[in-house]
Amino acid sequence: xxxxxxxxxxxxxxxxxxxxxxxxxxxxxxxxxxxxxxxxxxxxxxxxxxxxxxxxxxxxxxxxxxxxxxxxxxxxxxxxxxxxxxxxxxxxxxxxxxxxxxxxxxxxxxxxxxxxxxxxxxxxxxxxxxxxxxxxxxxxxxxxxxxxxxxxxxxxxxxxxxxxxxxxxxxxxxxxxxxxxxxxxxxxxxxxxxxxxxxxxxxxxxxxxxxxxxxxxxxxxxxxxxxxxxxxxxxxxxxxxxxxxxxxxxxxxxxxxxxxxxxxxxxxxxxxxxxxxxxxxxxxxxxxxxxxxxxxxxxxxxxxxxxxxxxxxxxxxxxxxxxxxxxxxxxxxxxxxxxxxxxxxxxxxxxxxxxxxxxxxxxxxxxxxxxxxxxxxxxxxxxxxxxxxxxxxxxxxxxxxxxxxxxxxxxxxxxxxxxxxxxxxxxxxxxxxxxxxxxxxxx
Amino acid sequence: xxxxxxxxxxxxxxxxxxxxxxxxxxxxxxxxxxxxxxxxxxxxxxxxxxxxxxxxxxxxxxxxxxxxxxxxxxxxxxxxxxxxxxxxxxxxxxxxxxxxxxxxxxxxxxxxxxxxxxxxxxxxxxxxxxxxxxxxxxxxxxxxxxxxxxxxxxxxxxxxxxxxxxxxxxxxxxxxxxxxxxxxxx
Numbered sequence: 001x002x003x004x005x006x007x008x009x010x011x012x013x014x015x016x017x018x019x020x021x022x023x024x025x026x027x028x029x030x031x032x033x034x035x036x037x038x039x040x041x042x043x044x045x046x047x048x049x050x051x052x053x054x055x056x057x058x059x060x061x062x063x064x065x066x067x068x069x070x071x072x073x074x075x076x077x078x079x080x081x082x083x084x085x086x087x088x089x090x091x092x093x094x095x096x097x098x099x100x101x102x103x104x105x106x107x108x109x110x111x112x113x114x115x116x117x118x119x120x121x122x123x124x125x126x127x128x129x130x131x132x133x134x135x136x137x138x139x140x141x142x143x144x145x146x147x148x149x150x151x152x153x154x155x156x157x158x159x160x161x162x163x164x165x166x167x168x169x170x171x172x173x174x175x176x177x178x179x180x181x182x183x184x185x186x187x188x189x190x191x192x193x194x195x196x197x198x199x200x201x202x203x204x205x206x207x208x209x210x211x212x213x214x215x216x217x218x219x220x221x222x223x224x225x226x227x228x229x230x231x232x233x234x235x236x237x238x239x240x241x242x243x244x245x246x247x248x249x250x251x252x253x254x255x256x257x258x259x260x261x262x263x264x265x266x267x268x269x270x271x272x273x274x275x276x277x278x279x280x281x282x283x284x285x286x287x288x289x290x291x292x293x294x295x296x297x298x299x300x301x302x303x304x305x306x307x308x309x310x311x312x313x314x315x316x317x318x319x320x321x322x323x324x325x326x327x328x329x330x331x332x333x334x335x336x337x338x339x340x341x342x343x344x345x346x347x348x349x350x351x352x353x354x355x356x357x358x359x360x361x362x363x364x365x366x367x368x369x370x371x372x373x374x375x376x377x378x379x380x381x382x383x384x385x386x387x388x389x390x391x392x393x394x395x396x397x398x399x400x401x402x403x404x405x406x407x408x409x410x411x412x413x414x415x416x417x418x419x420x421x422x423x424x425x426x427x428x429x430x431x432x433x434x435x436x437x438x439x440x441x442x443x
Numbered sequence: 444x445x446x447x448x449x450x451x452x453x454x455x456x457x458x459x460x461x462x463x464x465x466x467x468x469x470x471x472x473x474x475x476x477x478x479x480x481x482x483x484x485x486x487x488x489x490x491x492x493x494x495x496x497x498x499x500x501x502x503x504x505x506x507x508x509x510x511x512x513x514x515x516x517x518x519x520x521x522x523x524x525x526x527x528x529x530x531x532x533x534x535x536x537x538x539x540x541x542x543x544x545x546x547x548x549x550x551x552x553x554x555x556x557x558x559x560x561x562x563x564x565x566x567x568x569x570x571x572x573x574x575x576x577x578x579x580x581x582x583x584x585x586x587x588x589x590x591x592x593x594x595x596x597x598x599x600x601x602x603x604x605x606x607x608x609x610x611x612x613x614x615x616x617x618x619x620x621x622x623x624x625x626x627x628x629x
Contacts, residue, residue, distance in 0.1 A: 035608060037627075048467075049530065052474040060619045080471060087471035087479070140529040140553060156531030156557035157474075162618055166628060170618075172608075204458055205523040209552050238526065238551055293458065383467040383528070407460040407527060409490045412468075 013268025015176040016245055017211040020151045020265055024134045032175040041133040043163045046119050047077035049138035051094040056161035067102050068167035074106040074128055075099060076119035081110055081378045085386040117346035117377030120144035120316040125348050127258025131246035132265045136163055141316050143234045147227035149246030149265060174240045175274040176211040181218035183282040188439045190326060191222055191229035192422035196287045199237045200297025208238030218281040219244060224253045225320040232317040233404050236294040286425050286438055291417040292408045300425055300437045309397040311430035313423055314343030315382040318402025321352045327427035328363045330441055331370040337433035340372045341391035343380035350377045384412035400429045444565060444613040448543045448585040450516025452577050453505055454498040459520055460527035463490035465536040474535060481511040483532060484539035497579040506540050513540040517583055520547040521574045525554020534563035544585055546592060548572050559609045562617035568604040
């Protein structure tokens with residue numbers, strides 16, 4: 001299913017990741033392995049890691065210390081929003097008070113018209129993802145923003161607190177692995193199939209400490225949303241960042257949302273890659289990741305017929321507008337055979353589902369008529385969460401999901417089993433109550 | 444960072460992700476309020492499937508369900524320890540349980556960095572895989588300057604990789620102290 005094997009190129013040039021990091025360290029060039037301090041353009045945090053980050057920031061810099069640059073701090077509560085859990089609600093209060101005290105204009109409060117939903121999707125929608133910039137977020141899927149030709153990665157609360165106080169952080173420059181997707185993507189394949197194939201090929205830790213760069217005709221044919229699905233799951237191979245050079249699609253998306261400056265950066269033609277692999281997408285198959293690891297890849301055809309209890313469509317990687325459009329094309333006019341949970345990533349996606357139509361009905365109505373259960377924009381049950389979280393597993397459910405992780409207990413119950421798949425595969429499977437190849441239902 | 448870390452070992456397998464180390468439902472607790480932060484010690488490693496909790500026999504929780512801290516001091520694990528979520532609550536939960544070091548063959552990047560920058564525990568890499576050689580409950584001694592782990596009472600010695608660049612941060616206590624000593628922040 002793959003094209004040419006891996007090759008090692010040695011050159012003096014730099015990859016896009018090296019070039020962006022060098023610029024932000026005030027250097028002409030950096031080499032993999034260099035430890036450097038970089039200037040941060042955007043720091044993002046949310047309701048799970050924001051409160052402890054604020055706690056560390058105040059402990060280290062003082063109760064009344066100023067944020068290094070309030071305009072570069074983005075706080076997007078998204079994880080535990082629609083819950084009665086008192087501690088989760090208290091955490092929102094902490095964010096709200098901090099945002100008011102520091103006059104943060106990029107705080108997107110719960111219960112207001114400004115509430116957005118899943119941070120990684122909202123960062124794109126709100127124009128915070130800009131080519132050539134450096135973003136850190138207190139969430140491992142912060143690598144999603146790399147779809148915009150920028151360096152982005154996840155950090156813990158301590159590192160975020162250091163950035164909050166100084167605008168700087170130390171980074172070890174990663175080696176880069178390059179994945180080239182050639183050919184035209186068939187209609188039954190989605191970006192999720194491509195990235196699950198990559199993770200299956202290099203393994204759960206095959207990208208640890210490394211940049212994963214995606215390139216090739218099939219990548220640049222993808223929409224920005226689909227590119228985000230690729231970079232989102234770089235962390236599932238252990239990657240430090242995922243990255244795709246910006247092109248005209250990137251520019252059009254960004255300029256429609258922000259006037260802030262950006263710089264298009266790309267890898268030198270003689271850049272050095274640790275690893276390179278070429279895929280011909282025209283010969284690839286829909287795939288799943290079987291329980292309980294994202295690298296436990298199988299072709300859908302190998303596991304077709306596996307009985308399911310539940311389907312789930314949502315999250316930063318699988319809850320974008322185009323994910324739902326793909327699923328709706330299969331569900332329209334049909335009924336799901338298992339509990340199917342639909343959780344838009346963001347309020348913007350939710351709005352689109354209520355406005356855009358398919359077969360004369362809104363997508364929202366398509367899902368309702370198919371028997372789906374509709375949720376509010378948030379991280380939802382992707383990571384389990386409080387016991388009253390919509391779609392959370394509580395028993396031995398076998399689930400097929402468009403989310404990005406299927407670790408034991410990830411969606412709630414340690415006894416449940418999660419298959420990861422594209423929205424097309426999840427929708428096809430929901431219709432039959434068993435894992436189903438989307439090629440059998442796409443007309 | 445201590446020169447000598449000793450106590451009972453708690454053995455886990457490969458790719459222990461941060462959802463297993465501290466399940467997401469528990470991330471709501473304050474990491475500073477004493478009545479809440481101790482929850483992280485109680486719930487540390489409660490996401491590990493029962494049969495894999497405390498190898499080789501399994502079925503052994505890190506922390507007794509009625510307790511706030513663990514009888515174990517060092518986690519022994521295989522590859523890719525701490526993969527998944529960036530939650531700093533994971534090394535914090537192990538620290539709250541009383542874990543002072545993890546000895547694994549490899550780590551996921553963010554867990555490793557969080558452990559070091561937050562000064563929660565020392566993430567050692569073992570030269571060889573120890574999961575099958577050490578049993579949960581074994582007494583072990585880590586000699587940090589010598590880079591060795593000794594299993595008691597057999598006296599078998601296993602080598603640890605040098606801590607490298609991060610040793611300075613671990614010695615300083617956390618990344619803030621390191622940055623202060625380097626004159627980077629005041």
